Amino acid sequence: MKSMIVAVAIALSSQPCITTAQPSPHAIADEQRQSVQRFTSRFLKSFEDLDLDAxxxxFAPDASVFFPIPEPPDRFxxxxxxxxxxxxxxxxxxxxxxxxxxxxxxxPPERLAIVMLSENAALVTFELENKERIARRTLVVVRSPNGWLIKHLHASNTQVQR
Known part of the structure; x- marks a missing residue:
């Protein structure tokens, strides 16, 4: 019996130790932030191209939007x-x-900021500037089985102060 225990111990000790490296919470948060940034870029590209379907x-099926002036003041x-x-x-x-x-x-989004609210939600803010105005945008995005979706978009404009 003693020799069997020794044999098992030797066999086990000769097996390579297999460990799986777990990404750090910081690395996970960075990947999530990058994923949200890629989503935001895709969203803006579809707007630049005026590709309504893309x-x-x-947008999430139950999304809401506040449009900027001069658009209607109602929530859509x-x-x-x-x-x-x-x-x-x-x-x-x-x-x-x-x-x-x-x-x-x-x-091109300026002053882009992404705040991870959880693993499945983020707050995205950025500005779009031209000669007349600064368009301020806030997105609340949520992770769905198919990727990130906009749950709410809030848009406002302010005049450029020169």
Whole structure:
């Protein structure tokens, strides 16, 4: 019996020790933040291209939006209401753009900030600036089985102070 225990101990000690490295919570948070940033870039690219289908794919079914002035002051609830209003916005931009094909305008986000609220939710803020105004945007995004989706978009504009 003693020799069997010794044999088992020797056999076990000769096996390579297998460990799996666990990513640190900091590394996980960084990956989540980067994932949200990639999502935000895809969202903005679809807006630059005025690709309404790709743009709307970024919204949760029960999303809500506050549009900036001069748009209606009401909150738009649900993907269909949001889609209908953005269709008007996209049409107006397309008509006023000199571009005949995508991208119809360029929207580099400035002062982009991403705050992870949990593993499945983030707050994204950024500004889009042109000669006349600073467009301030806040997104509340949530993780779905298919990736990040906008749960709420709040948009406001302010004049550039020069």
């Amino acid at each position: 743009f709307m794919d970024c 609830d649900g993907k269909e209401a949001i889609r209908e209003h953005f269709a008007l916005v996209f049409s107006s931009i397309r008509k006023s753009s000199d571009a005949k094909k995508p991208p119809y305008h360029h929207l």
